[in-house]
Amino acid sequence: MEREELFRKISIENERKMVLLVLDGLGGLPLKGRTELETARTPNLDLLAAESEIGLSHPISAGVTPGSGPAHLSLFGYDPLRYEIGRGILEALGVGIAVGPRSVAVRGNFATLENGLVSDRRAGRIPTEKNREIVAFLNERIRRIEDVEVALYPGEEHRFVLVLTGDGLDDAVSDADPEAVGRPLLYARAKGAGAEKTARVVNLFIDRLTAELAGQHPANTCLLRGFAKYPAIPSMKELFRLRAAAIAVYPMYRGLAQLVGMEILETGRSIQEQLAVLKKRWADFDFFFVHVKKTDSYGEDGDFDHKVAVIEEFDRWLPEVLELTPDVLVVTGDHSTPALLKGHSWHPNPLLLKSAFVRRPPEPGGAVDAIACGSPDGQACGKVSVKPLRAKFGETSCAGGVLGRMPAMDVLPLMMANALKFRKFGA
Amino acid sequence: MEREELFRKISIENERKMVLLVLDGLGGLPLKGRTELETARTPNLDLLAAESEIGLSHPISAGVTPGSGPAHLSLFGYDPLRYEIGRGILEALGVGIAVGPRSVAVRGNFATLENGLVSDRRAGRIPTEKNREIVAFLNERIRRIEDVEVALYPGEEHRFVLVLTGDGLDDAVSDADPEAVGRPLLYARAKGAGAEKTARVVNLFIDRLTAELAGQHPANTCLLRGFAKYPAIPSMKELFRLRAAAIAVYPMYRGLAQLVGMEILETGRSIQEQLAVLKKRWADFDFFFVHVKKTDSYGEDGDFDHKVAVIEEFDRWLPEVLELTPDVLVVTGDHSTPALLKGHSWHPNPLLLKSAFVRRPPEPGGAVDAIACGSPDGQACGKVSVKPLRAKFGETSCAGGVLGRMPAMDVLPLMMANALKFRKFGA
Numbered sequence: 121m122e123r124e125e126l127f128r129k130i131s132i133e134n135e136r137k138m139v140l141l142v143l144d145g146l147g148g149l150p151l152k153g154r155t156e157l158e159t160a161r162t163p164n165l166d167l168l169a170a171e172s173e174i175g176l177s178h179p180i181s182a183g184v185t186p187g188s189g190p191a192h193l194s195l196f197g198y199d200p201l202r203y204e205i206g207r208g209i210l211e212a213l214g215v216g217i218a219v220g221p222r223s224v225a226v227r228g229n230f231a232t233l234e235n236g237l238v239s240d241r242r243a244g245r246i247p248t249e250k251n252r253e254i255v256a257f258l259n260e261r262i263r264r265i266e267d268v269e270v271a272l273y274p275g276e277e278h279r280f281v282l283v284l285t286g287d288g289l290d291d292a293v294s295d296a297d298p299e300a301v302g303r304p305l306l307y308a309r310a311k312g313a314g315a316e317k318t319a320r321v322v323n324l325f326i327d328r329l330t331a332e333l334a335g336q337h338p339a340n341t342c343l344l345r346g347f348a349k350y351p352a353i354p355s356m357k358e359l360f361r362l363r364a365a366a367i368a369v370y371p372m373y374r375g376l377a378q379l380v381g382m383e384i385l386e387t388g389r390s391i392q393e394q395l396a397v398l399k400k401r402w403a404d405f406d407f408f409f410v411h412v413k414k415t416d417s418y419g420e421d422g423d424f425d426h427k428v429a430v431i432e433e434f435d436r437w438l439p440e441v442l443e444l445t446p447d448v449l450v451v452t453g454d455h456s457t458p459a460l461l462k463g464h465s466w467h468p469n470p471l472l473l474k475s476a477f478v479r480r481p482p483e484p485g486g487a488v489d490a491i492a493c494g495s496p497d498g499q500a501c502g503k504v505s506v507k508p509l510r511a512k513f514g515e516t517s518c519a520g521g522v523l524g525r526m527p528a529m530d531v532l533p534l535m536m537a538n539a540l541k542f543r544k545f546g547a
Numbered sequence: 548m549e550r551e552e553l554f555r556k557i558s559i560e561n562e563r564k565m566v567l568l569v570l571d572g573l574g575g576l577p578l579k580g581r582t583e584l585e586t587a588r589t590p591n592l593d594l595l596a597a598e599s600e601i602g603l604s605h606p607i608s609a610g611v612t613p614g615s616g617p618a619h620l621s622l623f624g625y626d627p628l629r630y631e632i633g634r635g636i637l638e639a640l641g642v643g644i645a646v647g648p649r650s651v652a653v654r655g656n657f658a659t660l661e662n663g664l665v666s667d668r669r670a671g672r673i674p675t676e677k678n679r680e681i682v683a684f685l686n687e688r689i690r691r692i693e694d695v696e697v698a699l700y701p702g703e704e705h706r707f708v709l710v711l712t713g714d715g716l717d718d719a720v721s722d723a724d725p726e727a728v729g730r731p732l733l734y735a736r737a738k739g740a741g742a743e744k745t746a747r748v749v750n751l752f753i754d755r756l757t758a759e760l761a762g763q764h765p766a767n768t769c770l771l772r773g774f775a776k777y778p779a780i781p782s783m784k785e786l787f788r789l790r791a792a793a794i795a796v797y798p799m800y801r802g803l804a805q806l807v808g809m810e811i812l813e814t815g816r817s818i819q820e821q822l823a824v825l826k827k828r829w830a831d832f833d834f835f836f837v838h839v840k841k842t843d844s845y846g847e848d849g850d851f852d853h854k855v856a857v858i859e860e861f862d863r864w865l866p867e868v869l870e871l872t873p874d875v876l877v878v879t880g881d882h883s884t885p886a887l888l889k890g891h892s893w894h895p896n897p898l899l900l901k902s903a904f905v906r907r908p909p910e911p912g913g914a915v916d917a918i919a920c921g922s923p924d925g926q927a928c929g930k931v932s933v934k935p936l937r938a939k940f941g942e943t944s945c946a947g948g949v950l951g952r953m954p955a956m957d958v959l960p961l962m963m964a965n966a967l968k969f970r971k972f973g974a
Contacts, residue, residue, distance in 0.1 A: 149904055155906070183962075184557065185970075187971050190972060190973040210974060458904070519948070520947060525950075525953070
């Protein structure tokens with residue numbers, strides 16, 4: 121029996137509530153012996169960890185550094201190597217565009233063309249307001265290429281999303297982006313016979329757009345990349361019978377949640393505002409995905425101290441979540457973003473799971489052999505067995521946790537089990 | 548997406564250097580409470596382990612004892628259940644014979660036939676010099692059977708390799724070896740319709756050889772086993788974009804390395820000489836496989852003390868490797884060979900990985916807070932700061948290491964990650 125078939129078979133509905141708190145890029149690497157999480161003062165997380173099962177989870181497999189797409193799919197219980205999500209789809213979902221099975225979504229940049237060469241790949245980062253104007257203008261002028269409907273959606277600054285909708289479209293199309301300045305426009309190429317129509321329409325679109333924007337310096341052409349169709353992913357409702365909701369600020373994570381059928385809740389941008397939404401909508405769902413972005417952002421910047429600060433801020437707000445007494449609570453990352461590496465990494469995620477049914481050591485931290493000295497001069501030293509005081513929630517303590525080192529795609533099934541939402545398998 | 552497809556997609560080249568030090572059969576079982584590795588005095592390995600991620604790796608899967616072929620394939624990053632390597636191929640590669648896709652390679656013994664029965668399966672272990680003479684004689688006399696080319700290559704003592712080359716050859720042929728003395732010759736049988744020609748040619752060969760050697764007592768017949776074609780394995784260059792080299796003394800390990808496309812470097816037989824080659828060729832490759840055989844040999848002999856001594860010898864030479872400051876260094880075994888079992892075993896391998904991006908406890912041997920009690924009744928307890936004893940590199944410490952218990956085939960991907968030779972997967 122295949123994994124998803126198993127879940128469909130054993131999942132049941134009940135009233136128990138689960139919360140998945142994802143601190144994006146939480147995992148780190150040590151600076152002066154301690155990671156970001158180990159450096160942060162997190163009294164609430166530490167207390168929680170002492171009552172939880174802890175461990176490490178790897179998003180994809182050993183050594184593989186994931187992008188946000190596969191990392192989140194894993195945490196939502198899906199095999200990240202089974203479903204590939206194109207960047208265009210992520211962007212489209214993130215700005216709230218409904219993309220259907222007849223559509224291809226593409227990320228676009230407005231760019232600057234001078235004397236037949238791309239001189240600025242971001243059109244001088246035009247203001248978002250200007251972007252909206254241009255998109256409105258283009259949507260008036262370019263409604264259709266051949267029999268394909270064309271729709272543009274403005275993003276921030278120079279970014280937009282293009283959605284093509286029609287019969288026989290395919291996303292096996294190479295990026296139409298020279299990837300450097302000083303080069304001419306690069307047109308899309310079909311990677312297979314099925315994508316020739318799409319490539320042709322895309323290239324006609326580029327020429328039409330460039331003609332329409334002639335003289336509109338600096339935004340007078342476009343670069344297109346990340347062609348993607350909507351992947352056929354079963355929803356969390358189908359797979360796990362969950363009424364699932366997402367409380368995320370950033371478009372991509374809202375998009376990822378929508379991809380697996382979560383309802384996207386409106387929220388302000390701070391952790392406090394996100395948790396207020398959680399409280400307000402507590403009755404309406406049985407699974408909440410809460411996404412905190414800033415840990416990753418500071419990791420990407422190589423800013424160890426600010427990453428520590430975000431973790432500490434999160435820790436201060438954690439009691440708000442605990443007050444709701446979720447039946448199952450997980451705190452983890454989607455992947456590691458060590459400040460040391462200034463980017464995502466392959467290191468597994470610290471993971472904490474709290475429910476009424478956890479195994480935890482009698483006293484957190486077992487005995488270790490140590491040298492203890494009875495006198496300051498070191499004369500009366502001897503080997504003793506001692507129990508360390510309460511462990512911190514961190515990569516090192518998680519490495520010794522009862523959950524061991526598990527695939528991230530097993531986290532959601534484990535939450536289901538702890539919420540008693542999985543039936544026994546087999547007689 | 549399948550595992551190898553993923554690696555092909557994300558592997559990139561850079562200048563970082565990786566060393567895989569394999570102590571063959573390193574893992575052991577305790578005698579008086581400590582394994583061979585735990586008994587050995589290994590100050591350099593212990594220091595290194597304190598700066599490394601440690602764990603255990605299982606070559607195939609729980610409970611499965613591997614031969615050298617699958618155990619090494621695993622360490623080279625390949626799924627050992629996907630590729631099967633016949634012993635004949637290993638032997639052929641080991642003595643430097645180029646075996647192509649139209650060939651079948653076979654291990655041979657010269658043996659003694661008396662009154663129609665095999666009286667010595669090794670022809671009294673004839674001197675290697677005599678072996679060479681016989682092989683030269685036979686190569687003159689038997690050049691072809693039907694349309695199949697025949698070539699013999701001498702090994703040590705009574706051993707040789709037979710390579711058959713022609714169209715329509717198949718290795719699904721049973722061993723032509725009675726496996727005990729006092730029995731008549733056993734002829735090869737085809738295990739399937741495609742192997743009938745091969746079995747027929749092999750049996751004609753046995754009769755021709757026996758006729759040619761009539762009167763040449765004790766080497767007057769042969770036993771053949773391990774029929775094998777060259778498996779279609781993608782090279783490490785194809786899969787991981789690595790310029791890989793092997794520094795191994797024994798033929799089989801050189802053969803295994805060649806099978807995955809490593810360049811085989813000439814070396815003397817001692818650890819010292821092997822490391823001199825490593826130093827000399829340091830600039831030419833980005834991956835080095837260094838194989839130390841004797842740990843396994845003494846394990847096979849049930850010689851606990853000599854296995855300990857080899858580990859200690861290796862430890863003394865380890866600083867020569869560290870001086871080269873490899874970006875990623877792994878020390879491990881291919882499988883366990885506990886002296887207690889006098890053979891390979893299923894126990895996972897101690898594993899150590901050092902790079903600039905490892906997670907390790909705050910300060911190895913640093914102070915931790917603990918509760919210590921001054922009296923057995925628990926009355927005089929208090930908080931103290933103690934230094935844990937430095938962990939030894941051994942099976943017990945590895946069982947508690949941050950790497951957990953991982954498949955050996957994940958070791959190379961993890962090395963790739965630590966050398967920053969893997970690109971991020973997905974957006």
